[in-house]
Ligand code: ADP
């Protein structure tokens with residue numbers, strides 16, 4: 001039986017059950033997925049450096065280099081301790097000498113014969129005046145026989161090596177390269193000035209030049225944008241004639257009277273724009289963008305008020321239960337006095353309560369207390385099990401945490417309903433064209449009065465004691481502290497260690513080292529619970545709480561509630577607190593291993609403090625020596641503008657963070673992960689969007705055979721998203 005794109009990778013030679021599972025972890029299930037597992041970097045082994053130059057400062061803590069060396073001394077093997085052998089020899093070029101070291105590879109003695117030449121790839125360091133290279137990758141170097149210059153580096157996982165996955169991709173490519181389907185005809189590829197799908201894959205996995213890699217990436221980005229923009233345009237054209245109820249904002253005065261403060265000018269303007277849309281029968285598709293703390297909730301509540309007082313139901317959806325509960329606890333009392341009923345529906349809602357809410361919301365049963373006017377919950381709200389009696393408005397908060405296709409799926413499910421999305425703007429302009437291109441925009445470009453700038457300070461471990469004292473002073477003044485630790489997969493640090501050990505014994509694994517080689521990855525990570533325990537020991541007089549994603553919702557909620565109420569002084573958390581949590585008495589945000597976070601994420605986290613009128617601080621704790629990491633963190637000190645930070649993030653980290661990268665999306669054809677996002681240039685984005693709009697306006701239902709594959713991909717994408725919603 002011959003291999004095709006849909007074949008499971010298990011059918012490839014060398015992939016047994018263990019490796020199949022490991023590949024699955026990388027989101028690779030089929031041959032198609034494998035070929036769309038793109039390199040995360042390339043080693044430019046072709047750029048050979050002279051030893052004299054490799055010894056310069058610039059290479060000292062950094063990038064791997066390529067050296068072409070002749071073996072100068074016979075390798076000598078020595079046992080340094082039980083089970084650990086070390087092999088050493090010297091090798092040279094015209095400009096200098098390097099000592100090369102391998103661990104537990106004694107057989108290499110016979111490979112590195114004096115006088116033969118090799119190309120070595122690895123990092124150098126200087127020790128006692130001598131330049132050394134440990135466990136480099138080696139390739140026999142023979143004049144006239146070319147070696148590959150650009151070697152892809154793939155994201156791998158335990159049990160899958162670089163060598164293995166490169167080989168697997170090459171094998172698969174040999175068999176299926178002839179049957180790569182392309183959503184664009186040859187003619188279209190010429191018109192759009194992009195490579196064919198097949199040429200792009202070949203350029204990405206087996207490049208001959210850097211410019212070829214860019215061409216390949218361009219094609220992938222173009223296609224991703226094209227598919228998403230087509231999906232949105234097709235959806236828009238499909239629902240063009242549908243109508244929504246006209247919701248009147250006439251009683252808004254009553255709403256603003258409920259608030260303990262005056263709305264800012266920006267809030268009033270946005271609310272006017274929203275109400276203007278909702279009065280019309282064309283369904284609203286609007287996004288409210290405002291930096292963290294700009295007061296989006298109050299605007300959303302106004303829209304919900306207008307909806308409820310017009311006799312329709314409003315659904316408010318947020319990404320986490322913590323946030324859902326917070327909104328619930330804020331809105332329920334606010335609206336109680338005007339007879340608007342607010343309910344909460346979450347995964348953790350007790351079954352009986354769930355049944356009651358579902359039946360009231362659908363109008364099946366009536367309660368003396370009246371209808372449910374506003375229902376708050378996670379995305380489960382829009383699943384098919386919830387049927388609304390007369391839904392008029394759907395609000396999604398922290399929209400950037402959901403994918404763009406999730407929004408499209410939501411729009412499809414909410415035909416005839418107004419939709420208001422809200423986001424804290426971490427989308428750079430280039431990408432927002434794709435992401436929000438189909439929406440009207442309201443912007444909160446003004447902060448509520450009395451806000452203080454959060455002082456941002458970057459420190460390392462040496463400041464630990466002082467920092468702990470700082471926490472204590474804060475608590476003594478009645479203020480609260482967040483400590484955020486990066487997400488750690490269970491046993492990850494152990495795995496990393498085992499991996500590093502393995503590296504020492506297997507030079508071919510050196511390529512994998514690139515992944516742990518980034519300085520930031522070698523910093524030991526503070527696991528949340530472990531960290532909290534340590535902190536509690538050091539600050540015995542304070543009340544320390546923990547909240548992380550693996551906890552049951554009820555437990556999470558109760559900790560959050562204790563923190564809000566002031567029964568906890570220090571909350572050690574993972575990024576579950578990132579989104580929208582509002583505790584005005586929290587004035588100190590400490591972020592551990594700050595280098596591990598995206599800038600936009602740091603910005604969101606920083607936005608958790610400085611919410612009241614007290615002076616607030618954000619401490620970025622980082623021991624990373626990497627220059628890049630330092631550069632990134634420095635951005636946080638110099639700017640408070642969400643847009644600027646998002647742009648810097650895109651530049652320094654790529655777009656992966658902006659579009660939840662997930663194997664699930666990849667399976668459905670459009671990666672939606674903008675893998676090469678760092679390079680997505682606005683010309684490609686806008687020409688892909690234009691191409692998509694032309695395609696959809698010429699063939700709104702995508703029924704022509706030429707658009708068959710596109711239609712299929714969009715269908716798969718929406719279906720995949722749908723599953724994640726319900
Ligand atoms: P975000 O836009 O990040 O969702 P929130 O809606 O959570 O921000 O608002 C942040 C804080 O600002 C809340 O404590 C809220 O009560 C307060 N707030 C909102 N609007 C105003 C305003 N016009 N005047 C004073 N405080 C406000």
Ligand code: MG
Pocket residue numbers: 296297397580
């Ligand atoms: Mg919010």
